[in-house]
Amino acid sequence: MKHSDLIFPALIGAVASARSMTPMASIAAARFLNRRTPGRLVLLDRPLFKYGALAMGAGELFGDKMKTAPDRTVFLGLLARVMSAGIAGAALAPRGREQAGALTAVASAVPLAYITLAGRKRAMARMGQTRSGLIEDALVVAAGAAVVALAVRS
Template identity: 75%
Template sequence: MTPMAALAGAHLAHRQTPGMLRLLTHPLFAAGALAMGVGELFGDKMKSAPDRTVFLGLLARVMSAGIAGAALSPRGRERTGGLLAIATAVPLAYLTLAGRKRVMRRIGQTRSGLIEDALIVAAGLAVVAGAVRR
């Protein structure tokens, strides 16, 4: 949900994405995306949280990455941007999960999750900030 939350935040800050982003231009959907992004940050720390590679986790990742990739792509190249984002997000789900599990054995679930979240949120904000305009 991080890509959607970052895009919603950019929209609420009156920034425009290069590609079409109709859904998050509605204040209700923007607020919902922000709430889901924050909820994911908290939910990920729970011991009962499923791996990101379960079907629904991957489906949410594919949808979020596809929408974000399309929105951040130049106009007319949204489909390519969405597909590229999906092709990046799915393998990264497996790679980051493997890395998280290794770190989690050393420092625990909560601390490893906080570090991972800080890195992902910073990266997401940097990508969105670099692509949007006033």
């Protein structure tokens, strides 16, 4: 076992720290392009889950701009990050290492949720909720797409 085998799960966990549904939406998009993940993930082979992951990813991007959007560190926000990071981390881990990939992604997502929230609050104070959210969206969606593209390319 090499520690570098778990770099993609750690990175997708970082993505989940800022946008809980982006990891699953990124993997679903890769599935639509007939790309396979290294780890076994049968859920996103089902159309309902693929479309659902994409819809939830898009919905989160819109919902985050609402004034009533809760912090990502509330219980349900952290729970969504744990679930999404765990599933995506397992999918991006080498076959047979799915459990280690899930744990790595969750271990990355939860503490980074507090750090990304602090950064977002500073950005909101400087430029407002919508503008800071759009910038964060662009960075996080690009990071999610890049991590998944690199993990599934071979």
